[in-house]
Amino acid sequence: MTDAVLAAAHEAIQKGSKSFALASRLFDGGTRDRATLLYAWCRHCDDVIDDQMLGEGAHEWAKWGATPAERLARLRDCTDKALAGEPTGEPAFEALARVAAETGLPARYAHDLIDGFAIDVDWKTVISGDDLLTYCYHVAGCVGVMMAIVMGVPPADHATLARASDLGLSFQLNNIARDVAEDAARGRCYLPLEWLQAEGLSLETYALPESRAALHRVVTRLVDLAERYEASAAHGVPALRNRQAWAVLSAAQIYGDIGRKVRGQGPDALESRAYTRRRDKLIAVALAAPEAIWKRNIRVSTPSDRTGLWTPDFA
Template sequence: MDREALLLHARQSIARGSKSFAAASRLFDRQTRERVWLLYAWCRACDDLADAQDHGGELGDQSGADERLATIRRLTDAAFAGEPTGSPAFDALGLLARETGINRAMADDVIAGFALDAEGWRPESEADMLRYCYHVAGAVGVMMAAVMGVAPHDEDTLARACDLGIAFQLANIARDIAEDHAAGRCYLPGDWLAEAGIAREALMERQYRAPLARIVQRLCALEARYTASARVGAARLAFRQRWAVLSAAGIYGAIARQAERRGEAALTRRITISSAAKLGHVARALAQSLLPAREAERPALPSRRELAAFATERG
């Protein structure tokens, strides 16, 4: 498929898989917007393959997870080798590798997250949870930064892009506790649950609602620290890129703030952000993007190198 055909497929994929992300992508300049679509198509295809889903819908039969993971790796190998893969989403990755600074190590860090899910892994500590968040979202933030033209040697900006991805994933975990539990998954640290006296297998029982709501508040406080770090990195981007990134940060941050504010009610009713509220975040991001950039040292958070080492430690 030529570039235009790959772009059409990618645009259709993002429109179907994430209306919010599709809307936010319109704020980018044309070149960045197209490359973001291409990256999304690959991420979406990997996620769907790993979970036997169709654009993030209901989980399919989870048997054969190892075979699906092997398919992801095989097609990714072919994409980086410049070979046709038979899949528009993986061909899109190959195109990005030729046009941007995206490399195989970045992709491998994302695939490591799918491998953790495939083996039914669960975090036992806050560090475990953050490493998981890195592989499933922070590493995507690094790839997004590469798409936007951040240089491979600009470690601080890459780290802050990683921080934004981690913040997004922490917000997702806070929002999706009940949904994940229903699917047999839990991404809350085991030691947090133990401290609160909560049995992981009975997470959603009424008796645990109050202590679980306090864990959500703890999670959201962590999300806020990562978002604050990421906003500094966003200030270094070109205007249109900065606007899009800050808009997304505002919308995902709103998910965390609602989860934090609602307390126990957030555990039984899915959090959504209205279209009007999203437009408000876009408008605020525009104002923020017009202000002079403010620099600040990155807070005492694990580096992306430390988080990436988790996959190596696991062999």
């Protein structure tokens, strides 16, 4: 790996996710670099599919293909080459190659993320809660698994990796809660149709102003589910070193607060995008330090039972 590859990865994380960048600073140097390299690959793939640059604004990705399907095929090819240790000439995929070589990252988890982009390209209505969680795994849960491996969790430790997946699911569920109005404006609904129908809503009516109260009840259900996965994820903390646990719990609090704000502010919260102020992020980081020591060395106060939670197929 060249310095240019790492420099490009650091630029991607600084511009693409301030929350992730803040949490990653808590890692030791080696873990931080590997996490940053993994982020750069994930961010690049997401941008190519969404025709954006670092999550914002239109960008011309013509060399990757004229259509999302063509770009997806190119991403698969470059990902496979990177995982096989073959040169791609693309910094983001050189970053993935470095992570895979250093951590023994199983190819299946990178493939799971690419499959998540395929779901986005060939979008179908989300019918059930299980459909939603399957999607969330493929766009975020598998990233949690890869991050755990980057932090040193053995790929064979499926119990801890399931907790890492839980954290990724929690992040994505909170993101969906935050972005309901924004997603509706671009014609995309991630909320399960069965949940909408239970509140008397449909895909045609859920985003209407007169549906705000009912929609907020659906979103509250989403945030409640996110909290359940967040609580489960805490039971993976004892497998991490102190600084890693600190970073993970900081991120969990920052992302969890997004959903809790949407839930706590009532239907009016759906009118604009909720966000966490830098001051609140710093408070979350400060509070996570003693929490990390407590949970890692003493106990986790929430129940450890994962019965009923969505679990990746590790077979």
